[in-house]
Amino acid sequence: MQEEQGIVKRCNMGLPKATAYLVEWFVRYTKNRDLLFRKISEIKEEGENVLVKQKDGKTLLYHVQPFPDDFGKLAESIQEEQKGIVVYNSKENFDSMMKEWKRLSGIKGLTIYFVNPxxxxxxxxxxxxxxxxxxxDAQSLKEGLNSMYLMVDPISKEEVEELTK
Structure with missing residues (x-):
């Protein structure tokens, strides 16, 4: 029920439902992950952005973009030292990341979350x-990343839209 209210609130703020759902999932995941470490002092949502402030003074910015057009351009647009991109685990997103791998691998502090709730x-x-x-090494990279990708059920844009109606 609380999850549903959060999604409705985000949709009322202008976020598409698929994005609102992913933001809600990521905030909950981040809070749950912190239960053990207790490093987070504040989580602030600003549309598609989730700003996580830690007790040690570090700030992490996560940009929730369900199906980005250009991973490299998106990653380079986030100015924080520690940054992340949160996307659905789709074949298109995986292929897009691989296409931009060289560019992405040059960005320090970048973490990408592939999600299928x-x-x-x-x-x-x-x-x-x-x-x-x-x-x-370059030869085993694609195979290794593909194995990670397959650990989570892939989901298409159409499936996300249907499931988040």
């Missing part, structure tokens, strides 16, 4: 392109 397997997989490009 409706998955019967894992709900998300996470990658930091800058770090992953340093620890894996």
């Amino acid at each position: 409706f998955s019967k397997l894992e709900k998300r997989w996470i990658i930091s392109p800058n770090i992953h490009s340093k620890i894996s």
Whole structure:
């Protein structure tokens, strides 16, 4: 019920329902992940952005963009030192990330969350392109990332729109 109210509130603020759903899921995930570490002092939502302030003074900005047109351009537009992009785990998003891999791997502090809240397997997989490009060789990179992608049920734009009606 509380989740539904949050989604309705975000939609009333002008967010498309698929985006509102993903923002709601990511905020809840972030809070749950922090239950053990207790590092977060504040979580602030600003439309598609989720700003996470930590007790140590660090600020992390996550941009929720369900199906971005250009991963590289989007990542470069986020100015914070620690930044993230939250997307649905679709084949198009995976292919788009791979197409921009060289560009993304040059951006320090970037983390990408591939999410499917409706998955019967894992709900998300996470990658930091800058770090992953340093620890894996080019030949095994695509195969390794594809394995991570398949740990979460892929979801299409049409399925997201249907499930978040």
